Amino acid sequence: MSETKSPLAPAKFPELPAIAGVRLAAGSAGIRYKGRTDLMIATLDPGTTVAGVLTRSKSYGAPVGWCRDCLPGGTARALVVNSGNANTFTGQAGREAVQRTAAAAAKLVGCAEQEVFISSTGVIGEALAVEKIEAALPEVAKSLAPANFAAAAQAIMTTDTFPKGSTATAEIGGVPVTLNGFCKGSGMIAPDMATMLGYLFTDAKLPAAVLQQLLSPANERSFNSITVDGDTSTSDTVLIFATGKAGNPDIASAEDPKLKSFKAALDRVMIDLAQQIVRDGEGAERFVTISVTGATSSAAARRVGLTIGNSPLVKTAIAAGDANWGRIAAAVGRAGEKADRDTLAIAIGGTLIAEKGGPVAGYDETPVAAHMKGRDIRIDVDLGVGHGKATVWTCDLTHRYIDINGSYRS
Amino acid sequence: MSETKSPLAPAKFPELPAIAGVRLAAGSAGIRYKGRTDLMIATLDPGTTVAGVLTRSKSYGAPVGWCRDCLPGGTARALVVNSGNANTFTGQAGREAVQRTAAAAAKLVGCAEQEVFISSTGVIGEALAVEKIEAALPEVAKSLAPANFAAAAQAIMTTDTFPKGSTATAEIGGVPVTLNGFCKGSGMIAPDMATMLGYLFTDAKLPAAVLQQLLSPANERSFNSITVDGDTSTSDTVLIFATGKAGNPDIASAEDPKLKSFKAALDRVMIDLAQQIVRDGEGAERFVTISVTGATSSAAARRVGLTIGNSPLVKTAIAAGDANWGRIAAAVGRAGEKADRDTLAIAIGGTLIAEKGGPVAGYDETPVAAHMKGRDIRIDVDLGVGHGKATVWTCDLTHRYIDINGSYRS
Numbered sequence: 146m147s148e149t150k151s152p153l154a155p156a157k158f159p160e161l162p163a164i165a166g167v168r169l170a171a172g173s174a175g176i177r178y179k180g181r182t183d184l185m186i187a188t189l190d191p192g193t194t195v196a197g198v199l200t201r202s203k204s205y206g207a208p209v210g211w212c213r214d215c216l217p218g219g220t221a222r223a224l225v226v227n228s229g230n231a232n233t234f235t236g237q238a239g240r241e242a243v244q245r246t247a248a249a250a251a252k253l254v255g256c257a258e259q260e261v262f263i264s265s266t267g268v269i270g271e272a273l274a275v276e277k278i279e280a281a282l283p284e285v286a287k288s289l290a291p292a293n294f295a296a297a298a299q300a301i302m303t304t305d306t307f308p309k310g311s312t313a314t315a316e317i318g319g320v321p322v323t324l325n326g327f328c329k330g331s332g333m334i335a336p337d338m339a340t341m342l343g344y345l346f347t348d349a350k351l352p353a354a355v356l357q358q359l360l361s362p363a364n365e366r367s368f369n370s371i372t373v374d375g376d377t378s379t380s381d382t383v384l385i386f387a388t389g390k391a392g393n394p395d396i397a398s399a400e401d402p403k404l405k406s407f408k409a410a411l412d413r414v415m416i417d418l419a420q421q422i423v424r425d426g427e428g429a430e431r432f433v434t435i436s437v438t439g440a441t442s443s444a445a446a447r448r449v450g451l452t453i454g455n456s457p458l459v460k461t462a463i464a465a466g467d468a469n470w471g472r473i474a475a476a477v478g479r480a481g482e483k484a485d486r487d488t489l490a491i492a493i494g495g496t497l498i499a500e501k502g503g504p505v506a507g508y509d510e511t512p513v514a515a516h517m518k519g520r521d522i523r524i525d526v527d528l529g530v531g532h533g534k535a536t537v538w539t540c541d542l543t544h545r546y547i548d549i550n551g552s553y554r555s
Numbered sequence: 556m557s558e559t560k561s562p563l564a565p566a567k568f569p570e571l572p573a574i575a576g577v578r579l580a581a582g583s584a585g586i587r588y589k590g591r592t593d594l595m596i597a598t599l600d601p602g603t604t605v606a607g608v609l610t611r612s613k614s615y616g617a618p619v620g621w622c623r624d625c626l627p628g629g630t631a632r633a634l635v636v637n638s639g640n641a642n643t644f645t646g647q648a649g650r651e652a653v654q655r656t657a658a659a660a661a662k663l664v665g666c667a668e669q670e671v672f673i674s675s676t677g678v679i680g681e682a683l684a685v686e687k688i689e690a691a692l693p694e695v696a697k698s699l700a701p702a703n704f705a706a707a708a709q710a711i712m713t714t715d716t717f718p719k720g721s722t723a724t725a726e727i728g729g730v731p732v733t734l735n736g737f738c739k740g741s742g743m744i745a746p747d748m749a750t751m752l753g754y755l756f757t758d759a760k761l762p763a764a765v766l767q768q769l770l771s772p773a774n775e776r777s778f779n780s781i782t783v784d785g786d787t788s789t790s791d792t793v794l795i796f797a798t799g800k801a802g803n804p805d806i807a808s809a810e811d812p813k814l815k816s817f818k819a820a821l822d823r824v825m826i827d828l829a830q831q832i833v834r835d836g837e838g839a840e841r842f843v844t845i846s847v848t849g850a851t852s853s854a855a856a857r858r859v860g861l862t863i864g865n866s867p868l869v870k871t872a873i874a875a876g877d878a879n880w881g882r883i884a885a886a887v888g889r890a891g892e893k894a895d896r897d898t899l900a901i902a903i904g905g906t907l908i909a910e911k912g913g914p915v916a917g918y919d920e921t922p923v924a925a926h927m928k929g930r931d932i933r934i935d936v937d938l939g940v941g942h943g944k945a946t947v948w949t950c951d952l953t954h955r956y957i958d959i960n961g962s963y964r965s
Contacts, residue, residue, distance in 0.1 A: 204885055231881075237912075457960070477613070478613040546871070
């Protein structure tokens with residue numbers, strides 16, 4: 146947790162309403178950090194379904210392996226997350242630590258161990274002092290309450306400079322439902338989700354299979370459409386829990402038209418959370434929205450956008466307030482997707498700068514230079530080779546990124 | 556061209572001997588830089604064969620397109636390179652600029668335009684003042700001489716802090732041959748060669764087709780095995796010219812055993828040049844050698860090595876002198892190649908730190924911490940899933956990288 150809040154942070158953490166069937170608590174297990182919380186627990190009423198998206202890293206952490214094994218069960222009764230230690234690349238001891246955490250939480254809640262979902266975030270490759278978690282859990286559980294979303298969001302932070310939450314309401318078959326989410330960033334943010342943990346809670350009644358079919362595409366449009374530094378983490382986890390307390394009509398398929406409002410709410414919350422992660426990118430001073438159109442597909446558009454968003458040369462130029470569109474053109478060229486030098490168009494801050502293979506004749510840099518001085522930078526790229534489009538979000542690359550990542554372990 | 560020479564620079568530019576059939580000259584065309592040379596020309600005697608490797612970027616610059624069109628001809632009589640402007644993303648005007656440069660050089664040398672090879676390096680997306688090149692060429696050509704390799708290497712620099720050259724001798728069928736090379740970096744250095752221009756000259760007598768079959772694999776082991784920032788450029792060009800003046804026996808195939816010594820010399824020169832580019836990586840303070848073994852293939856090993864070498868988290872840790880092997884494990888996990896958390900072994904500076912999915916028991920960080928304080932960092936990774944191996948080279952990511960790339964256009 147950094148001392149200085151990101152200049153791109155929202156004014157405040159939003160009011161997250163209670164979700165029937167969900168209680169949360171946060172406390173201090175003393176794993177690594179001093180003077181702050183580092184352990185959160187959520188309990189979920191019986192009947193809660195779960196779906197998830199996990200890192201594709203082959204060096205995945207022990208908690209990710211545990212969640213992957215538990216997800217097919219489709220039900221969840223507890224979530225335990227610690228910060229300070231990622232319990233990753235910790236061998237057999239790491240797997241035992243997860244198992245012991247699950248056993249402790251299951252005992253507390255009165256459920257099967259496989260209904261306990263676990264995440265750890267922080268340093269890689271150091272043994273997790275699981276006994277500290279075992280010791281703290283019963284004490285922390287005493288403060289379980291529906292209103293504790295902000296405290297939970299706070300406890301899972303690592304280098305984050307602000308807690309990240311979002312909420313939306315929707316209706317399913319005329320029955321109102323609520324969706325809350327919180328997450329943490331803030332380094333190693335890249336396609337395939339990177340070091341981010343995100344948790345969504347709803348009172349909607351949805352089977353686990355439907356929940357999964359809703360989560361995966363929404364994840365593509367949100368957490369898989371952001372990048373800070375191109376580094377994908379070993380601990381990426383997004384989980385969604387549905388308690389069913391809203392009592393909406395039964396839904397058997399993700400294609401059910403009754404889900405329209407819920408899908409929009411899910412997109413809204415997940416994109417809001419994803420953007421907050423970028424706004425807290427390590428050292429970020431500018432928030433960058435990159436819209437790519439005219440690609441051969443939306444996946445191709447997303448890859449081109451992420452290649453631009455990952456380019457250190459583009460990001461350092463933005464940090465310097467330099468509208469260096471040549472570096473954007475270079476990133477497009479190496480993205481590995483269909484593109485044509487002579488149909489490419491690039492606009493910055495709404496001003497068309499380049500088209501048809503060259504600079505726009507008589508292009509006036511003044512409004513662009515003014516735009517580059519702001520906090521929110523907009524880059525629009527049209528490839529001119531198809532109809533696919535996507536939007537991705539990133540931040541600039543500043544000296545503070547190097548300061549933060551050069552000193553994280555010490 | 557930066558004021559401060561990289562701390563990783565070699566002591567001096569090597570003595571490059573004359574190559575029969577090659578003359579070089581450098582001068583000032585006043586394209587962008589003040590008080591330095593920015594134009595070089597090499598003339599090649601009749602009978603010179605040529606081969607090349609060019610960027611795969613779809614936003615390739617006009618000179619790259621020109622070289623691609625000329626390479627099938629297989630013969631070369633001149634090379635013209637300017638620095639300060641890349642003539643990339645410059646539309647029809649850019650293509651005309653290349654054509655006019657070729658026409659001017661062809662007139663000077665008395666050859667076909669298609670025998671003139673051209674490169675431009677520098678800012679992207681600004682019109683190249685080709686009339687300055689046309690005006691300067693006859694004047695610069697007056698100083699053509701065999702001994703001008705150092706001056707040529709100097710003229711093609713952009714943000715390079717030192718000129719880069721290398722030389723080797725070999726024999727083909729008992730006949731001695733010489734190979735010289737020079738190149739420039741130093742940003743946008745990545746797989747697929749990045750913003751680098753490299754030129755090799757030999758007096759060996761080799762058909763263009765054989766030359767191409769020698770160049771491509773050597774390029775994989777050298778310029779395609781380095782990375783500074785993962786950005787691939789629009790102007791990457793490596794060309795090899797063979798004047799045939801050595802009078803070695805005829806060679807009809809790249810598999811001819813008489814080429815053994817020449818192949819070794821080519822590897823030596825190209826790897827030396829590639830390493831010099833890394834040693835001049837923008838802001839580099841440490842030179843990093845990453846050897847990957849136990850991969851499913853050498854290509855897989857190279858990709859894993861480059862993923863480690865491109866990780867901003869690994870590179871900022873090295874800049875801080877931090878042996879953060881967890882970030883190396885994370886990079887291996889996301890490289891997209893076969894890897895197994897539980898067979899992975901990582902050594903830094905020759906000290907085994909992690910193996911079989913966890914830290915080495917009783918591992919002493921003292922010698923590793925001492926190693927991390929040096930200029931030359933060695934990382935060895937064994938994946939334990941096959942027999943493929945490769946070595947790649949990179950540098951650390953420092954504050955100066957951001958300074959240099961945030962101010963390049965101004």
